């Protein structure tokens with residue numbers, strides 16, 4: 305590839321040099337405000353010197369434009385694959401693999417606007433993050449141009465090139481499009497409830513932050529990626545009739561993760577836990593409370609985080625970003641949001657969610673800020689709740705006792721540091737094909753004598769021990 309990156313930088317402090325994460329490609333030249341400057345490239349970084357005689361030291365809060373020209377071949381953050389025998393090229397940038405094709409800071413708390421000019425051979429279609437503002441056929445290529453004027457994390461910058469067929473739904477105020485690989489175009493019907501999810505999130509959280517929303521079917525190695533305005537959905541999901549849930553999850557990220565960014569990698573649950581819980585809220589809305597309860601049981605099952613049982617929801621900062629990826633920020637994060645909802649009630653919960661969204665559109669989100677908003681809106685002290693559930697390394701235990709001869713099920717909870725005392729969550733009690741939901745405070749339940757019941761907490765992550 306051959307590329308030029310224009311990067312507008314606002315210098316947070318007086319700089320004599322600036323370091324960009326950048327790998328695999330070879331830098332040919334760097335200009336700052338149109339003047340050539342001295343640069344050094346190592347295997348992982350590009351250092352641009354601003355005090356080498358050509359350019360004065362740049363003072364605090366000034367803006368400058370870096371123009372970096374580079375070339376080469378990269379396999380970092382960029383994939384060449386096939387689907388049904390046809391080539392598909394796409395970016396794969398989370399968490400900071402964008403450094404394989406774009407010099408940058410690549411940290412979630414340093415979001416940026418995005419513009420892309422791409423030349424694609426005739427016969428291919430291209431899609432990307434942002435709004436398509438130009439598409440011109442030249443001799444042997446098509447030149448596409450996209451602009452995204454709202455800042456987003458660089459890991460949500462994306463493009464894909466393949467034999468796409470794009471279906472556009474313009475019935476709502478915001479266009480919604482689906483780029484499907486040509487052989488699978490009819491499977492787009494699996495995404496028919498996308499506009500419903502879109503409207504649901506707008507009502508629950510706030511107006512959608514971008515000019516359009518699109519999803520792109522690509523053969524990626526995981527379920528989906530929340531690229532801004534152009535999410536990726538794994539091609540195989542469409543072959544298992546399972547694309548909708550991932551679509552809803554990636555759509556929810558447009559509010560939490562993309563528009564509201566997280567302050568550091570160790571706060572990943574503020575993006576993944578929010579998207580996971582918001583997805584279950586959509587199913588509660590559309591499929592009813594029993595379907596949602598079943599999702600909350602699965603979401604809170606300890607088995608999903610077994611290998612990382614002792615990881616706190618918010619671990620210490622400073623590790624490589626990939627280290628924070630596990631089911632803990634997703635499932636324990638979503639489960640903690642469900643607990644917060646039950647603790648403060650629906651009205652305060654949804655008002656807090658909307659307030660957090662509004663107030664953090666330009667201020668990266670932290671766990672202490674979430675605590676502050678919930679405390680202010682609900683008028684409760686959440687210090688011990690946050691200390692146990694966000695920073696603690698243990699989970700409570702639910703112990704159940706089944707008396708077969710009398711048909712009596714009893715239960716108790718230990719090791720919750722009192723954090724569950726005032727939370728009226730439910731237990732799902734399954735006996736044979738029959739499932740009933742009971743308030744945890746009841747403490748006992750009469751059932752049919754015989755089959756041993758299976759007891760699972762609804763939306764609360766805890767160990768379960770049956771006697």
Ligand SMILES: [Zn+2]
Nearest residue numbers: 553557576579
């Ligand atoms: Zn996600």
